Amino acid sequence: MRGRALGIGTRAGAALLTVGVLAWLPQYYGATDTALFAKAIYIAIAALGLNLLTGYNGQVSIGHGAFFGFGAYATAILMNDHGWDFLATLPVVAVASFVVGAAVGFPALRVKGLYLALITLGLAALFPDLVTKYVHGTGGTTLVQPPLPTSPGWAQGFAPNDDQWRYYLALTIGIVMFILAWNLVRGRFGRALLAVRDHDAAASTIGIDLARIKVGSFAISALYAGIAGSVGVMVTGLANAGRVETFQLSINFLVAVVIGGTATVLGPVVGAWTFVFLERATQDLFPDQALLSPAIFGVALILLLFALPDGIVGGARRTGRFARRKLQARRAPRAPDFPSPIREDRQ
């Protein structure tokens, strides 16, 4: 999918502008909204990883809430019981989630589609039980509440409040994870993911190592979910795992991927922000009718999918292509007066 009509300069400009806006948000908005933005960031991180697995590699998981929880508990316990610094926990979480993800992804070599999804569902159901059995946190519950990073002296100029500082930490981690994902899908690995998704037998005949790709994409997506969990702890201040919460998170990641646009790098990010705001908006719509809010959210989700079946990013691209074609049609008699960028999407 290299075919974009936008030049490199335009894209760099857009990226800078986006980062600028994201950096400006906590300067303008209060703590409550900043926490919401930070939530969008950690959902986006998990969705970025799940998109590699589901969007690019075609393996559906409804259990990534478990990897999220794994990362959250790893960070929270290391910080709380062993006095680690938040950032120091991230490499550990990354490696551990990767390994656990590879182990869970191993059956993917043989089990496919729906059946694989069901194994991941089992994971999401089992994880909270494991936590209940083995984690004795605050007040004997499964909550672990580590001391959160506070804004250091040198950051007082732009992040005088701790919630701002935590948002910037989350944003920085989010940007790093985004760039990593972007590089992954643009390279050989990304093409291999798509090849395996579209036809695994054919992919293996051209020398793609199926096991490495399938298990590898599982492991990487677990790494992303684990890091998202760590960031989540830093934002909400607690690691928690109920069965409902874990299942809901798993679903939320999937929803973010699909409404953003599967197999697009930007999709999960756009999807995560849309999801978080849609959820908040439906909760605030009728404050006296809280019982209705899940229904409104559900209906909004269905309508959104109906309007944009290939996601927001997919829809935007389609609109862009359509507009360009119109534009070209009008300009047809003339020779193109701008250097034509690579355009593979014109079939």
Add this chain to the structure above:
Amino acid sequence: MDLNLFFSQLLNGLSSGAIYASLALAIVLIFRTTGILNFAQGEMALFSTYVTWWLADQGLSIGLAIAISVAVSFVGGAVIERVVIRPFEKASPLVIVIATLGLFLALNSLTQVVFGTDAKQLGSAFPDTVWDVWGLRIEAQTIGILVVLGLECVALWVLFQRTRIGLALRAVADNPEASRLLGVRVGTMLMFGWGLSAALGSLAGAMVVPTTQALTASSLQSVLVFAFAAAALGGFDSPLGAVVAGLIVGIARALTIQYIEPLNNIELVVPFAIILVVLLVKPAGLFGSTQVERV
């Protein structure tokens, strides 16, 4: 070993297994007829069960209430297919799965809005007789559910293997485009499949809920995990598989609780370990046919 205790637990396993199986049947049916995984299956059954409760609460006999609810659910399922799912006809299966998630949220919340949030009591269609057989206590309810399951299996087998409509249903699930070319009314068949599945869900709810003491918004969600497990273990396209696997999952769980103390609270490990092993050997489940590609 206390044999009596062993058989008691076996019976417990059978009775909860029968519950998992009845919901698993509905899941399998919708997969068999439409080729998708319906996350809203449990919540559709939940709504139907509330309808049953409401009818019974109006003074109808429980049998009649179930019959009417099954009929209403059939229509409701067909309408949901037409209104909510059909617009996604051309979308990818993943999008449809997410749409059923939207439906899941909407139905759970609407059920509570319509019927209230307090726990309801739903009478059982079976007598609460308990037979004492050589010291074993066998509940009429368990036997009743097993009999209904058996009948459902036979009826589904006849429907799919011995009727034209069953043939058309299978054809549509396998290849809607080709079926359309062959003159099968694909839309009608899909509506029929959803309706049938909703009707089975209604029946399942009416059997499950009386064994869980009360009808609440969460009545079917806790069972759903096991029902999905049963569907995967048995093979997503095999009704018989769903029933057998449901019983296996139920029995495995009951025996784990009794005999494997280190697995206290995490007894869920056992059914999923069984599933994992079975799927590694037979990737389409115990009774499933191998080409299941759509999600």
Add this chain to the structure above:
Amino acid sequence: MSNTRTRGQHRPIPFLTVLVTTIALVAASCSGGGRSSSSSPGSGSTSTKGGIVDASNCPGSETEGVSGTTIKLGTSLPQSGLYSAFTEILKGESAYFSYLNQELGGVEVDGKKYTIDLVAKDDAYQADRTVANVTALVNDDKVFALFNVVGTKNNLAIRDFVNRQCVPNLFAATGSPAWGDVKYPWVLGSELVPYPLEAKALFDYLEKNSPSAKVAILRASDDFGRAYSETFRSLIKGSKITIAKEETYNPEQSDTKSQVTSLAATNADVLLLGATLLACPDALQNVKASGWKPMTYMSGTCTSKTLMALAGDAADGVMSVTDIMEPGLAAWADEPAMKLYLDKIAKYAPDADAENGIVAYGWTTGALLAETLHRSPSLTRQAVMETARTLKASDVGLLMPGVTLSVSAKDWFLGEMFSLAQYRTALGHFELVGSVLDFSGHTAKITPPDLIGG
């Protein structure tokens, strides 16, 4: 120290100041009361600052949330999702506040009348949403205090925040022993009986009536269930009472059949049911079906007419505890408090079921809050929290006659007086067994320390 004031006597600020100062001195002298914040020894207090509740490091305004004649309070509870049945609590407390605002002209604090404005947010029983709600309630809605937030995890999740912000979190709707953690003076549990005390009540009962009983335990696999079993296990040390077997169930599943079969095989004399919500009727039904006939003690969180009705015959004879008059029970029909309750629920919450125990709980907790505000010498967060922490109240809402809720510098648990009760299916109600038991000051002593501290 005894409190000579009785309800209805609204006055003496001087007295209260004296009371507070005395308590402060007592607290300072026995440093075992140990707050983590470092106040130098001997820095005795002559002002209201530095009592049990130290507000000297608090950010923000002491009177935040009070504007004109309105006090704004916030609450977070499940109003949607699988635990939405707890919404009934809100109906009970809102009905009380409507009655208070409209018929009594509000609550009188320091000689001035204020109406109460309760902002309720839905958290679907999920701790992270409670955190988001409470942050918004404090930062954006600018509430004066939090009231009756539902759930143990949910209250634990916000505990650090409210402690830092010095926002009173009054009457957390859970009986967890965690509210006895002296590092957190800004959160106080409600009139619910602390779970460990229930184990104590059962233990005392067995010592008297069946001193060599074999006890089977069925409990939730979480902290709630552990509060019952760990306390009971530590209590029976040195007695002839033994544990036959303990089984656990997943609180998100409420299916207890196999566990009950396993316990029934032991044929124990007593069943301790550390369960809640639907697991209670489920377990009772399963016990009946198994043919086992133990004397069953069930968590006080299950003493609702609704849950017992679901259990039907199987609930007959089950024991529990309660400190609130059960609506609908003939014995209370003539109590003025009960008449008032039934009348006002019908008027202000017509869609609520007045006989539902948790509506009665919400009403009573609302009344308790009004009483606390009323007794506060001034309308500051510190003064109100201090008042709550030294509360001695009886005859509030639907509290049973003879029950006094009391807390002090040394005793952080409110609901320590209650009565044993036994369900009678034929009557459809709980009957009281014996007189009111007084366990004031006992909770902290009998609870295993790991259940209180983090």
